[in-house]
Amino acid sequence: MPGRIDGQDIAIWRGASGQVHAWGDRCPHRGMRLSHGFVRGETLACIYHGWQYDADGGCDHIPAHPNLVPPKTICATTYSCAESDDVIWVALRPTDEKCPSLAGLRGVRSLTIDAAAEQVASHFGQAVNAILRLGTADNITLALQPMDADHCTAHALSDARADRTDVSRWLEHQRRVIEGQPA
Amino acid sequence: MTPEVANHWYPVGMCSGIHGAQATQLLGQSITLGKTGGQFWVRDAGGKALPVIERFGHLWTSPGQPNRDLFTIPEAETPGRRLVDCGSVRVKCSPLRAVENFLDIAHFPFVHTDILGAEPHTEVERYDVDIREEVDEVWATKVKFFQPQAAKSAEGGITTEYMYRVPAPTCAVLYKTCPPRPGEWDVITLFVQPLTEELCEVWPWMALYDDDTPMADLVSFQQMIFMQDRSILENQIPRKLPLDPGMEVPTQADLTSIAYRRWLKRTGYTYGAQVVAA
Numbered sequence: 001m002p003g004r005i006d007g008q009d010i011a012i013w014r015g016a017s018g019q020v021h022a023w024g025d026r027c028p029h030r031g032m033r034l035s036h037g038f039v040r041g042e043t044l045a046c047i048y049h050g051w052q053y054d055a056d057g058g059c060d061h062i063p064a065h066p067n068l069v070p071p072k073t074i075c076a077t078t079y080s081c082a083e084s085d086d087v088i089w090v091a092l093r094p095t096d097e098k099c100p101s102l103a104g105l106r107g108v109r110s111l112t113i114d115a116a117a118e119q120v121a122s123h124f125g126q127a128v129n130a131i132l133r134l135g136t137a138d139n140i141t142l143a144l145q146p147m148d149a150d151h152c153t154a155h156a157l158s159d160a161r162a163d164r165t166d167v168s169r170w171l172e173h174q175r176r177v178i179e180g181q182p183a
Numbered sequence: 184m185t186p187e188v189a190n191h192w193y194p195v196g197m198c199s200g201i202h203g204a205q206a207t208q209l210l211g212q213s214i215t216l217g218k219t220g221g222q223f224w225v226r227d228a229g230g231k232a233l234p235v236i237e238r239f240g241h242l243w244t245s246p247g248q249p250n251r252d253l254f255t256i257p258e259a260e261t262p263g264r265r266l267v268d269c270g271s272v273r274v275k276c277s278p279l280r281a282v283e284n285f286l287d288i289a290h291f292p293f294v295h296t297d298i299l300g301a302e303p304h305t306e307v308e309r310y311d312v313d314i315r316e317e318v319d320e321v322w323a324t325k326v327k328f329f330q331p332q333a334a335k336s337a338e339g340g341i342t343t344e345y346m347y348r349v350p351a352p353t354c355a356v357l358y359k360t361c362p363p364r365p366g367e368w369d370v371i372t373l374f375v376q377p378l379t380e381e382l383c384e385v386w387p388w389m390a391l392y393d394d395d396t397p398m399a400d401l402v403s404f405q406q407m408i409f410m411q412d413r414s415i416l417e418n419q420i421p422r423k424l425p426l427d428p429g430m431e432v433p434t435q436a437d438l439t440s441i442a443y444r445r446w447l448k449r450t451g452y453t454y455g456a457q458v459v460a461a
Contacts, residue, residue, distance in 0.1 A: 009420070028432045031419040048415050049436075050293045050305060063305035064289040064436035074432055 002035035004147040011035035015042040022090040024077030087143045100131045105157035108167045112153045114179050117146035123178045138162035187451035189247025194374035194386050196242045197268050208378040240268045254350035259370045259390035267389040269405045276416040277455035278353045278377035279424035285355045285373040286347050288328045289436040294411050297331050304329035307436035321349040321446050323439040352452040364392045380455045381422040423457040
C-alpha cells in the first residue's frame with residue numbers, strides 16, 4: 001500500500017512470513033510506483049514489468065531476461081521499518097531509537113487529515129510528537145504520520161475495552177474541527 | 184517553445200468527431216479548431232490560422248513551421264483494410280512516456296495479462312533497433328512475443344512478430360503479424376497530442392485486415408488495452424520522461440526505449456522530458 005512521510009512516497013508491504021517493509025515508492029527501472037506491485041513470498045514485484053525485489057530491496061529477477069542474474073546495483077530504496085503494538089513505524093534515516101511503546105492499547109482506525117501534523121498536535125494542546133496521548137477516558141492515543149505540508153494521518157489507538165464506533169465518531173468530529181469544517 | 188518542438192505536426196482531433204468549433208490545447212497553448220463549409224481549420228489563441236493536414240482519420244496542425252510533410256504509412260493504404268478510429272484517452276502523463284510505453288513489449292504479461300502476454304512467457308528475445316538517419320525515424324524490427332490473444336481476431340496463443348516505428352516525437356506506428364493474413368502486417372498507431380508537458384490526449388488508430396469483428400468490438404478492445412496502460416502511465420515518477428541516464432535503469436528488452444530517448448535528446452525534443460537528473 002502507498003504511504004507518504006515528509007513528502008516522500010513510500011510503498012509499504014508485508015511478506016508471506018508477516019515481515020513488513022517500507023521502500024521508496026518507485027521502481028528503479030521505469031519509475032513505476034511499487035505500491036501498485038504484487039507480493040510473492042518474501043518478494044515485491046513491480047506491476048509494470050514484473051521486476052522482483054527481495055526482502056533487502058535487491059532486484060533478483062527480471063522476467064524479460066529470466067536467465068540473467070540482475071546486477072547488484074539495481075535495488076529499491078529501503079527504509080527502516082518495524083511493527084509494534086498494532087502500528088507500523090518507518091524511519092526515513094537510519095536510527096537506533098526504539099519505536100514508542102503503545103502497550104495495552106488497541107488500534108482503532110487510521111484517519112487522514114487535511115492539516116499539517118503540527119496543527120493537529122496544537123489542536124490537542126500539545127507539541128508535535130510521534131505520539132499524542134489525548135488523556136481521554138478511553139486513553140485515545142494518536143500515532144502521527146506527517147505526510148506533507150498540508151496532510152497527515154492519525155493512526156488512532158485506545159483502550160481495548162473502548163467502543164470502536166464511539167472512538168471513531170469522536171475522531172471524525174475532531175477532524176472536522178481541525179479542518180475548519182462545520183462540526 | 185523551441186523550434187525543435189514547434190516545427191512538428193500534431194494530432195488535435197478525429198475528423199469524424201469535429202463539427203462546429205471546439206477548444207483544445209496544444210503544447211500548453213489554447214487553440215480552437217472546427218469545420219466550416221467542409222473545410223477544417225485551426226486557430227491559435229490570437230486568432231491566427233495554423234496549417235492543417237487531414238490524414239489517418241485525424242486532423243493535424245503545427246504551431247511552428249514544419250520543414251517536412253507529415254509522415255505517411257504506405258502499408259495502411261493497401262486495399263481491403265478497415266480503418267478504425269478509436270477515439271481518445273486523456274492521460275495525466277508526459278506525451279513521451281505514452282509513446283515509450285507503446286514501444287514496450289516486456290510489460291504485456293503484467294499489464295495486459297492473458298491478452299497481450301502471460302506468465303511464464305515473459306522473455307524478450309533480442310531484436311534489432313536503429314535510428315534511420317535518412318528518414319530521421321527510430322525503428323525496431325524482428326520483435327517477437329508470445330501472446331495469448333494478440334488481437335480481437337486471434338484465437339488461442341501465438342507468437343506475434345512486431346515492428347515499431349517512431350516517425351515523429353509524439354507518434355508511433357506498430358506493424359503486427361496479422362492472424363487472418365500471414366505475410367501482411369496489421370497497422371496500429373498511437374498519435375499523441377501534447378496538451379501540456381504532463382497531460383496528453385492519446386488517439387489510437389488502426390488499419391486492419393479483419394472483416395468479421397464488429398467495429399464497436401475493435402474499438403472497445405483497443406480502449407481496454409489503453410485503459411490498462413493508463414493505470415501505469417499515471418503512476419510513473421517523475422511524470423516527465425528522464426532523458427539522461429542514471430535516473431532509470433534499462434535492460435536489453437528496452438533497446439527501443441533507449442534509442443527513442445537518445446533520438447529525442449539528440450534532436451532537442453525536450454517537451455515532456457526531464458533533461459537534468461533530479
